[in-house]
Amino acid sequence: NAGVTQTPKFRVLKTGQSMTLLCAQDMNHEYMYWYRQDPGMGLRLIHYSVGEGTTAKGEVPDGYNVSRLKKQNFLLGLESAAPSQTSVYFCASSYSGGYGYTFGSGTRLTVV
Amino acid sequence: AQTVTQSQPEMSVQEAETVTLSCTYDTSENNYYLFWYKQPPSRQMILVIRQEAYKQQNATENRFSVNFQKAAKSFSLKISDSQLGDTAMYFCAFMKAGGTSYGKLTFGQGTILTVHP
Numbered sequence: 001n002a003g004v005t006q007t008p009k010f011r012v013l014k015t016g017q018s019m020t021l022l023c024a025q026d027m028n029h030e031y032m033y034w035y036r037q038d039p040g041m042g043l044r045l046i047h048y049s050v051g052e053g054t055t056a057k058g059e060v061p062d063g064y065n066v067s068r069l070k071k072q073n074f075l076l077g078l079e080s081a082a083p084s085q086t087s088v089y090f091c092a093s094s095y096s097g098g099y100g101y102t103f104g105s106g107t108r109l110t111v112v
Numbered sequence: 113a114q115t116v117t118q119s120q121p122e123m124s125v126q127e128a129e130t131v132t133l134s135c136t137y138d139t140s141e142n143n144y145y146l147f148w149y150k151q152p153p154s155r156q157m158i159l160v161i162r163q164e165a166y167k168q169q170n171a172t173e174n175r176f177s178v179n180f181q182k183a184a185k186s187f188s189l190k191i192s193d194s195q196l197g198d199t200a201m202y203f204c205a206f207m208k209a210g211g212t213s214y215g216k217l218t219f220g221q222g223t224i225l226t227v228h229p
Binding site: 035 | 121145155156157162164203207209214218219220221
C-alpha cells in the first residue's frame with residue numbers, strides 16, 4: 001500500500017544510548033518532515049527536508065540529527081538519548097505542502 | 113512566527129448530535145492554508161478538512177464543515193450527526209502559502225472529543 005512507513009513502532013532506550021528512526025515513503029514526495037507529539041503541546045517540527053540531500057531545522061531540533069540520502073527515505077537520529085526525548089515521533093511527507101501531509105503511524109519512544 | 117490555539121482541551125457530545133471545536137490562530141500572512149486533522153486511538157493522523165485562506169466559501173466534507181472567519185483569525189470545525197467513530201483527538205493546523213514555507217505545519221494543542229452512545 002502506498003504511504004509512509006515508520007520503523008520501529010515502539011522503542012525503549014536507556015539514557016545516553018543512540019538510535020535511528022527510519023521513515024520511508026513511496027509516493028515520490030519532495031517534502032518530508034519529522035514531528036514530535038507531547039501531551040498538551042500538539043505536534044512540533046523537529047527537522048524537515050525539501051528534497052534529496054537537503055535538510056533544515058524546525059522548531060525543536062536540539063538533540064536530533066537527520067539525513068536524506070535518498071528521496072524516499074528520511075532518517076531521524078538521536079545520538080545520546082535523554083528522558084526529555086520521550087515522545088511519540090511522526091514522520092510525514094508532502095508533494096506540495098498546501099494539500100496537507102501523509103503521515104506515518106508514529107513511533108513511541110521511551111527514554112529511561 | 114505563527115501560533116495556533118485550541119482553547120478546549122476536551123469536549124463531549126451525544127451520538128447523532130452536533131459539536132463545534134474551536135481554533136484561533138495568529139499570523140501576519142495573507143495567504144495560507146488551514147487544516148483539521150483527526151487522531152483516533154490508533155494514533156494515525158488523518159486529514160479531515162482543508163481550507164484555503166483566499167477562498168471565502170467554507171470547506172465541507174460530508175458531516176464535517178468549517179466556519180472560517182479570516183478577519184477574526186478563527187477556524188472552527190463542526191461535526192454533524194456525530195458518530196462513535198468520531199471519538200478522537202482533533203488538531204487544528206496552519207500552513208503559510210508560498211515556496212518559502214516548504215509546507216511546514218504549525219499545530220494547535222489538540223482537543224479530545226468523546227462521542228457517547
